Amino acid sequence: MSDSNNNDGLLGSLKRLTNTCIGIVHTRLELLSTDLEEGRERLISLLAMTFVALFCLCFGMVLLAILIVVLFWDTHRLLVLSLLTGLFIFTGGVIGALAIRALKSMPRMFEASLAELVKDHQETSRD
Template sequence: MSDKMPGESRGLLDSLGTLAATLVAIAHTRLDLLSADVEEDRAHVLSLLVLALAALFFIGVGVVLAAILLVVAFWDTHRLLALGSLAGFFLAAGVAAGVFARHKARTKPRLFAASLSELLKDRQQLVSRL
């Protein structure tokens, strides 16, 4: 005959239910972290795109104004100061936006860094329990 008590099978089912709930909670947390990482990376790429477009715009306007400056260079001297100032401003703004975009691209955090660190902690806790 069986030596099992009626309470033992219920305890095993409770343990399995608790284990399943824990696994689902862990999976939910990891997926939540993963979605946060993807959202953060998407925002980073979007900001890089905006900065790159701003850099291209300002450099383009600066080049056009510099060309106009060369054309007007032989006219009245008051126009030179205005066009030279505008060309210098747009060129400087374009270069600054480009440098900032390059800096931001180089210093971006690793994709899924938070998720990977949490998974590493989970793995270390599981190994330490064995």
């Protein structure tokens, strides 16, 4: 009789342990999925805004450059073209450096998921 109770208790404990492990894995996978979804939405939004801003800025800069060159066509057109070319190259370099810095400072992907996994590992290591 005690053998059967012991087996039921051991089997019941194993079932509970398995259910707990499945629950933990399920929670972590949901968190990982949420992280992926948020990262994807943030990236798509950022790319769309960047493309629209770049298009508008480039179009505006080209029109401004044409206007300035036309204004100085009879007097200093080569000087104006040289200055505008230098300005565009300098501005492009500065904005490129700022973009690279922004990419490097982006938050780490799956940061919340990794933090939860570290907590889980610490909890199981105590036992």
